[in-house]
Amino acid sequence: MKHQQILDKLAARGLVRAMDEELARWVKHQMLYPGRSRAEIERGVIPPVLLRWRCLLDAEDIGAATKNVTRVALATLLHKYGFQDPGTTAGALAAVDELNRQVVLSDAFERQSPEIKKLLESAPVPLTRRPRTRRTLSFLQAGDVISFELSGRFHAAYVRAMHGADEFPVIEFCAGTFTRPPTWAQLSGRAAAAEHARARFGVVGLAYRPDPAHQVLPVDAQQPHPPHGGDPLPGRGLWAMTDIMSLQEDVRNLFPDARPTVRQNS
Template identity: 40%
Template structure:
């Protein structure tokens, strides 16, 4: 399949790049785990965390995400899964509907319209499974120390403070505010909230700081991460918490999902 040709015609560079990097992270991990333990199929290992992040696009209303952007996201998702040797019937069905909607709206150029049947045929063909792990993407970030961000997960929003970057322009080190929201919180709503600690088996609550790779573009093409405010000098109060174990944990945009569920006693 001519993956690059189809993706280029979507005219959505950062959407495609972000999805590509997200899938590469998950496929790399899935293939690494295959050598060490029994696990579900590769697609079953990739899709749940991927959709938990990208549902902020797929399940958002039209005031949050334009329908044409959502159509492009479905088509990019199906194409990139195919590129990495994966396929899911429901996602392919959404992508085929996206072809029709994008053409009906004349959203892309004539070449996209003329080649739609070709692209559709290729997308429905069985993908070739990868034999080697893909390269991991870099950890570049456009967020900065003293940013306050909100991360949407499972329909709830969790705010976090960026203390610093792990390296120059890489991997924000974040600490969560206590409390969850059903919308992006305002800075005023966060000002009186303490830091969210992690409870250990002995009952001790400790500070919980995380270096998170994959928090890259601002704004986030996946619509999962929102910048609430910048240049905020006061982090959430952590004086009630014991010191952390180590400086911080090393995480990424997908591992942090499990961390959030543990910290806030939430379920997927």
């Protein structure tokens, strides 16, 4: 049994592709640091990935079948890139059984479930070279307003511009933290989250609309007025370069007073 054989049987091509692209890019990024140990790379890879995709697993408007497919895809792709998280693996094994009980996927998936479980439980093989990555393209547009979830809290951002040929958006966060995705009425006329461009980021991987991880949700589109008060000082740069995974740490630093909300429906 190969990783791609499992992924093909999940019948979720778009979700699997997005997750695979993210993991390849993030693993490659973590492997760029010279002299890092295997344990250090693992600590750099796994927590941000689980934090991002937890948004889908906690979402109330996502069905159980999609969540179970996501659990299997996540464990499979982590294993493909040489990593394993005990909780994620256990969740995937239970999800395989539940998908079969609910007859969600094909007969071939059910027949090969023992082999699928065997692969997921086996020790992954660490990569010996950085994975290949694809050139990113974003479907967002300037003037879009989005909500970004982090640990059960929501933060709003405005798409100021698209970099290059729609390679990635440059966004600016609005001041304020919300317990649910905000509306444009709550954001109109709001100041930037921090002055002097610290709230502005060029985000590689902020690509899909809708976001398959359910972390980024649309609020509004074609809004002509960005947050005010965040113009950069001379010599400070217009925005900081980041990735959809590392953006989580950027947001945590930008909103240090925000406290995570613990959800009970996972």
